[in-house]
Amino acid sequence: MLKFKSISHLYRTGFIILSSLCILSCGEDDDTSPDQNTTEPSFTGEIDWIKTYGGSREDNALSVIETIDRGYAVLGYTQSIDGDITDKTATDSDYWLLKLDTDGAIQWSKTYGGTNDDRAEKIIQTNDGGYAMVGYNRSNDGDVSNNEGLQDYWIVKTDANGTISWEKSFGFAGIDRAFSIIQSQDGGYFISGFLDVTASGGDGNSFSKNNKHGVGEFWGIKLNANGDVAWRRFFGGTNNDRSYGVVQTPDNGFMMIGSSESNDFDITNSKGSYDFWIVKINNQGTLLWEKSYGGSEIDVAYAITPTGDGKYVLVGDSRSNDGDISSASGNADLWMIQIDGNGNLLWEKSIGGTAFDTGRGISKMQNGSFVITGNSRSNDIDLSSNNGQSDIWSLIVDNNAEVTWQKTLGGSQSDFGNDCLETFDNKLIIVGNTESNDIDISLNKGSKDVIIIKYK
Secondary structure, eight states: HHHHHHHHHHHHHHHHHHHHHHHHHHHHHOOTTTTTOSSSSOOOOOOEEEEOOOOOBBBEEEEEEHHHHHHHEEEEEOOSSSOOOOOSSSOSSSEEHHHHHHHHSSEEEEEEESSSSSEEEEEEEEESOOEEEEEEEEEEETTOOOOSBBBBEEEEEEETTTEEEEEEOOSSBBBOOOEOOOOOTTTTTEEEEOOOOOHTTTTSSSOOOOOSSOOOEEEEEETTTSSOEEEEEOOOSSSSSEEEEEEEEEOOOEEEEEEEESSTTOOOOSSBBBBEEEEEEOTOOOOOEEEOOSSSSSSEEEEEEEEEOOOEEEEEEOOOTTTOOOOOOOEEEEEEEEOOOOOOOOEEEEEESSSBEEEEEEEEESSSSSSEEEEEEESTTTOOOOOOSSSEEEEEEOOOEEEEEEEEEESHHHHEEEEEEEEESEEEEEEEEEEEESOOOOOOOBBBBEEEEOOO
16 A cells, blocks of 8 residues: 555656656747747837839829738729839829739839720739739720720739739720629629619619619629629619629628618618618629618718628718717718628717718728728817828727727828728738828829828
């Protein structure tokens, strides 16, 4: 018995010694030891760098993505034929794609279009490492193979180096303009924007011809991986209804967002002059539900992001102080709402001052918060400063709609934020345009330049 106890004691003692040695040894070699700083520095909200790009005429950035190589692809349009634009000889507008490294240096720059005005709105990186871009074309020459009217949806698919793989235009006799694109789960694409259904004579719906509607409709087009039309559907009423964003939903359907001025046909619960309007369709384009949000004045949704738990956050601006808007501050406020997958309003928040303030882009962050960008003319209530006519305004808002960080940036002229993202290492990228060359912005190359801001 005593011998057994002695052996047990020795076993326990040896185990403790070996365990202690292991802990000490592993602690010295383990990169995740708390004694070693292996995490990225926390976000401070300070400016890392500000860069402007362009030439002597109008240049604008409307969309940004972080690329596979941890750089950035920035899309917009340019009228310039000098400065940073090297492959363009006429002053009409062309799609302009800038590929930047992580420090904002230009790796390559390419323009796309014809001899008329062609303006891009949105870019995505595709599954094959290339890019897909949408906007509108007025041209029917150069890079553009076709045009049916005043403006058509124009999608351009490129490889990873920006070389065109294929391009397609879709439209009718009037103004038809794409604002958003996603790559769908089946490897194809979905494009949203608006259709001038009066000019189309009711064409634009794959399943029926309906000329009852009015001057503008949400228009969704489902494409296969080669850019061929699978189906297309329009939704709206007798007035202006325009879609500015789209996401794919977990059931493989699509949710188009934007604004509606109508109060009839597909719109069943109008709140006022213009409302945030959401159209939910299945993967064949059948309308499942639609919802309006807002007050009696003009309310416009520009961007949407999924929260990751079956909910969605929309951002735009509101001029209302009634209806769904509970705490308006000024001429127009940045207004954001969260909805569930059935369109039920979970919360809403107005942010701004007594002047005009708006949100134009939103992206979910890794910690569950949201980065938003837009512009502000205010210097009171929720904003403490304004440098000029309009400043680029960027915010971080948590999942309870509380502002945890914000920053206005600009010069004495007009500066606008259009899109934003959080980088893989928890920094922020903001893109837009600037007319300033003073205060926060040291260089302007023309009437309006692309601006890119990195916060660290």
